Amino acid sequence: MSNKEKETIVNEIMDLLIKLTDNEKSENVKTESSPTEMLTIKECTKEVQGVSEHSIRQIVAKGKVKSVRTGEGKNGKILVNKADLMAYFGA
Numbered sequence: 001m002s003n004k005e006k007e008t009i010v011n012e013i014m015d016l017l018i019k020l021t022d023n024e025k026s027e028n029v030k031t032e033s034s035p036t037e038m039l040t041i042k043e044c045t046k047e048v049q050g051v052s053e054h055s056i057r058q059i060v061a062k063g064k065v066k067s068v069r070t071g072e073g074k075n076g077k078i079l080v081n082k083a084d085l086m087a088y089f090g091a
Contacts, residue, residue: 038068038079047082048089056080064088 039047044056057078060067065088066081 037082039082039085041078041080044080044085047085051089056085059088 041053041056041060045051045053048056059065060078060080065084068079070077070079
């Protein structure tokens, strides 16, 4: 496959992604949304009484709630989307 063919394919994919995100934005129009609230694992256990840090980590590892890892290794923190966490536990 030549570089020109690869470039054409990449451009087509980018066009499709742009169209897809434009469609999602128009379907999910929100009025002045508040910033997403993120919680550390420890804060999650305070929000949902009776759930251990280990359980929260397992839920995150399985991808059941949206999360972001900041940093690397032991110094990195896992931040969990509060709205997803509360929805997962039905709160």
